[in-house]
Amino acid sequence: MHDVLTVEGATLTKDTQSILKDIHFQVQTGEIHAIIGPNGSGKSSLLKSIAGHPSYALTSGTFYLNQQPINEWAPDKRAQNGIFLAFQSPNAIEGVTVANFLRTALRFHKPEQKVNATQFYQDLYALLEQVGLPKDFTSRSVHCNFSGGEQKRLELLQLLLFKPKFALLDELDSGLDLQARETVLQTIRTLQPHTGFIIVSHAMDFLHQLPLTHLYLLQKGRLVTQNPSDLDAVASLIKGL
Amino acid sequence: MASATDSTAFNAGFGLNQNTIRYISSVKNESPSLLAFRLQALETFLKLRLPAWIPNALPPIDFQKLRYYVANTQRAKKSWDEVPTAIKTTFERLGVPEKEQKFLAGVEAQFDSEFAYAKMRQQLQEQGVIFTDSNEGLSTYRELFEPFFAKIVPPHDNTFAALNSAVFSGGSFIYVPKGLKVQQPLQAYFRINAERSGQFERTLIIVDEGAELTYMEGCTAPIYDTQNLHAAVVELVVKKDAKLQYITVQNWSSNVLNLVTKRGWAEENADVRWIDCNIGSKITMKYPGIYLKGRHAHGEVFSIALAHSGQWQDTGARVLHLADETTSNVVSKSISLGSGWAGYRGKIHIQPNCSHCKNSTECHSLLLGDESRTGTLPYVAISGDSQSVCHEASISSLDEEQLFYLQQRGLNRAAAVSLSVNGFVNDLVQHFPLEYSVELKRLIDMEVENAIG
Numbered sequence: 134m135h136d137v138l139t140v141e142g143a144t145l146t147k148d149t150q151s152i153l154k155d156i157h158f159q160v161q162t163g164e165i166h167a168i169i170g171p172n173g174s175g176k177s178s179l180l181k182s183i184a185g186h187p188s189y190a191l192t193s194g195t196f197y198l199n200q201q202p203i204n205e206w207a208p209d210k211r212a213q214n215g216i217f218l219a220f221q222s223p224n225a226i227e228g229v230t231v232a233n234f235l236r237t238a239l240r241f242h243k244p245e246q247k248v249n250a251t252q253f254y255q256d257l258y259a260l261l262e263q264v265g266l267p268k269d270f271t272s273r274s275v276h277c278n279f280s281g282g283e284q285k286r287l288e289l290l291q292l293l294l295f296k297p298k299f300a301l302l303d304e305l306d307s308g309l310d311l312q313a314r315e316t317v318l319q320t321i322r323t324l325q326p327h328t329g330f331i332i333v334s335h336a337m338d339f340l341h342q343l344p345l346t347h348l349y350l351l352q353k354g355r356l357v358t359q360n361p362s363d364l365d366a367v368a369s370l371i372k373g374l
Numbered sequence: 375m376a377s378a379t380d381s382t383a384f385n386a387g388f389g390l391n392q393n394t395i396r397y398i399s400s401v402k403n404e405s406p407s408l409l410a411f412r413l414q415a416l417e418t419f420l421k422l423r424l425p426a427w428i429p430n431a432l433p434p435i436d437f438q439k440l441r442y443y444v445a446n447t448q449r450a451k452k453s454w455d456e457v458p459t460a461i462k463t464t465f466e467r468l469g470v471p472e473k474e475q476k477f478l479a480g481v482e483a484q485f486d487s488e489f490a491y492a493k494m495r496q497q498l499q500e501q502g503v504i505f506t507d508s509n510e511g512l513s514t515y516r517e518l519f520e521p522f523f524a525k526i527v528p529p530h531d532n533t534f535a536a537l538n539s540a541v542f543s544g545g546s547f548i549y550v551p552k553g554l555k556v557q558q559p560l561q562a563y564f565r566i567n568a569e570r571s572g573q574f575e576r577t578l579i580i581v582d583e584g585a586e587l588t589y590m591e592g593c594t595a596p597i598y599d600t601q602n603l604h605a606a607v608v609e610l611v612v613k614k615d616a617k618l619q620y621i622t623v624q625n626w627s628s629n630v631l632n633l634v635t636k637r638g639w640a641e642e643n644a645d646v647r648w649i650d651c652n653i654g655s656k657i658t659m660k661y662p663g664i665y666l667k668g669r670h671a672h673g674e675v676f677s678i679a680l681a682h683s684g685q686w687q688d689t690g691a692r693v694l695h696l697a698d699e700t701t702s703n704v705v706s707k708s709i710s711l712g713s714g715w716a717g718y719r720g721k722i723h724i725q726p727n728c729s730h731c732k733n734s735t736e737c738h739s740l741l742l743g744d745e746s747r748t749g750t751l752p753y754v755a756i757s758g759d760s761q762s763v764c765h766e767a768s769i770s771s772l773d774e775e776q777l778f779y780l781q782q783r784g785l786n787r788a789a790a791v792s793l794s795v796n797g798f799v800n801d802l803v804q805h806f807p808l809e810y811s812v813e814l815k816r817l818i819d820m821e822v823e824n825a826i827g
Contacts, residue, residue: 184782187774208781209790218782224775228800229793234783237793241784274797291783 143194160329170351184218215298219288232271281308415529415539431686504549511547526609534605545575559588610638617645625654632658642668663692666700681714690720704735710746711825717749726757788826
C-alpha cells in the first residue's frame with residue numbers, strides 16, 4: 134500500500150507577507166516530483182512549511198499524511214511519521230557532535246528499539262564512507278565549519294539513515310562534485326520504491342537523470358503542473374522570466 | 375529526614391556567639407591559638423558589612439537562627455561498608471546511579487560536618503600525599519598547613535570568609551609532595567543533612583614544586599523548607615612548576631544560599647585552573663580567584679552557571695596578575711531558564727609593576743525564557759603598556775532555525791532545546807572528567823526539560 138502526502142489548497146504567509154497561493158498536489162511513495170522555478174518563488178518555503186517550520190503560517194488549506202490532516206502536528210511529529218527535509222543551508226549546531234545528534238534522533242525515530250552503540254557506529258561509518266565523508270566527522274559539531282559540499286553530504290547521509298516515507302530535497306544536488314551527485318542519484322533510485330520525493334533543483338542535467346513522475350513550475354507563489362518530458366522547455370521558460 | 379536528625383551526636387545548637395565558637399573548638403580539641411583565631415574572626419565578622427554590590431536577590435540572613443556545627447559522628451569512617459545505611463539511602467534518593475555510588479565510595483564525602491568515609495587515604499599516604507580534614511590538618515600536620523592557613527583567604531577578605539573562619543568544620547586539607555603527579559583525581563562529596571544547618575567547610579590544598587593534582591567536589595542536597603547557608607572557603611597554594619585543577623559541580627537544593635570564597639596562589643610557572651559548574655542553590659555568589667604571584671604563572675577559570683526560576687547564579691572570576699609574563703584565561707557560560715538570573719561578575723587586575731601579561735575573558739549568556747535574565751559585570755584594571763587584555767561577551771537566545779532542524783530530525787522540543795543547550799556549554803563540559811560530564815549532561819537535560827515541559 135502506498136503512503137500519500139497531500140497538499141490541498143495551501144496558502145502560506147510569512148510575517149504577514151504572502152508566499153504561496155492555493156497550492157495543490159499529491160505525492161505517493163514511489164513517485165518523484167520535481168519543482169523548479171526562479172529564485173524567491175517560494176520553493177524552499179513550500180518544503181519547510183510541509184515539514185512544519187513555525188515561521189510559516191498556513192492561512193488556508195491543509196496538509197494530509199494518508200488522509201490525516203497534519204497542520205497541527207509539531208515538526209518532530211511530522212519527522213517521526215516519515216517526512217524528511219534535506220536543508221538547502223542547514224544551521225550549524227555548535228558543540229553537538231554528529232554522532233550524538235544522530236543517535237539522539239534515532240531514539241526518537243525508533244523509540245521501541247534500543248540503539249546499540251557498537252552497531253550504531255558501524256552503520257554510521259559505513260554511511261560516512263558511502264557519502265564520502267571521513268570517519269572523524271562523527272565527532273565534528275553538526276554542520277559547524279562544514280563546506281557547502283560537506284553540508285550536503287551530511288544531509289544525504291541522514292536521508293540514507295532515516296529512509297523516510299517522504300523526502301523533501303531542497304537543492305541537495307547543488308555544490309556537490311560529480312561523484313557525490315552520482316551518490317545522490319543512486320540514493321534516490323534506491324529509496325524510490327518506498328519513498329515519495331519532492332525535489333527542488335536548479336540543475337536540469339541533474340533532474341534529467343531521474344525518472345521524474347511529476348514536474349511543477351513554481352512562479353509568483355503559484356504552482357503550475359507541467360509534463361515531465363517538457364523539462365527543458367519549462368527550464369528555458371524560467372530563464373526568460 | 376527525622377532519622378538523619380536523630381543520628382546527630384554533636385551539635386552546637388542555634389545562634390552565633392563566643393560560646394558557639396568555644397563549643398566547636400572544644401569538640402574538636404583545638405589548640406588555644408586556633409580558638410583565638412576563631413574568636414578573632416568572629417569579631418571581624420561582626421564588624422564587616424556586606425559589599426554594596428551584593429545582588430538584591432540575596433535575602434537578609436538571620437545568623438542567630440542558623441546552626442553552626444552538626445556532626446553525626448566524631449570519628450571519620452573509612453570504608454563503604456562502614457557508611458551508615460541512611461547515607462546510602464540518601465544517595466539512592468538523590469538518584470545517584472549504582473555505578474556512581476561505587477565511584478563515590480572510593481572518595482571522601484562529607485556527611486553533616488564530618489567525613490563519612492575516606493577509603494583512598496591509605497594509598498595516597500604511601501605516596502606521601504596528605505589528604506585529611508581541617509581538624510587533623512591543623513593539629514597533626516600543623517607545621518605543614520598553618521603557614522598557609524587563612525593566608526590566601528584571610529578572615530577580613532569578606533563577610534562570609536570571616537564567618538567561615540569563625541565556625542569552620544570539615545573540608546579537605548591536602549598536601550602533594552614535590553614532583554608527585556597524582557594520577558587519580560581526588561574527590562569530595564558534600565551534602566547538607568540537618569535542617570537549618572550551615573555548611574562551613576574549609577579546604578586548603580598545597581601542591582608542592584613540580585607536583586600535579588586534580589581535585590573534584592560535587593555538592594548535592596535533599597530539599598528542605600527553610601533556608602540553608604553554605605559559606606565555604608577554599609585556599610589553594612600551587613608552588614613553582616606545579617599544577618592544580620579544582621573542579622566543582624554544585625547542585626545544592628533550591629533553598630541553599632551558596633556564598634563561597636575560593637582563591638588560589640600560583641607561584642612561578644605554576645598553573646591553577648578552576649572549573650566550576652553551578653546548577654543548584656537558591657543564590658550562588660562565587661568568583662574563584664587566582665593570584666598569579668610568580669613569573670610565567672598561568673591561571674584559568676571555566677565557569678558554567680544554570681539558573682531556573684527563583685535562582686540567582688552570580689558567578690565569575692577574579693584574577694590578579696602580580697608578576698611578569700603571567701597569563702590568564704576566563705570562559706564563562708551561563709544559561710537562564712524561566713525567570714532565573716545567571717551571569718558573570720569578574721575582576722581582572724594587572725598591576726603596574728608587571729610586564730607582558732595576558733588575559734582573555736569570554737562571557738556568553740543564553741536566555742531561554744521570556745523572563746530569563748543575565749548580566750555581564752566585568753571590572754578590568756590594567757596598568758602598563760605591554761599587557762594584552764581581551765574581553766568578549768555575548769547574549770543569545772535559542773536559535774529557532776537550529777531547533778527546527780533538530781525537531782525535523784525527530785527530536786521533541788524539549789530534547790532539541792536540551793541538546794542545543796548542552797552544545798552551548800560543551801566546550802567547557804569537556805574539561806570535566808567523564809563521570810562528571812555525563813552527570814552534568816543529565817542535570818542540564820533535567821533542568822531544561824523541567825523548564826520546557
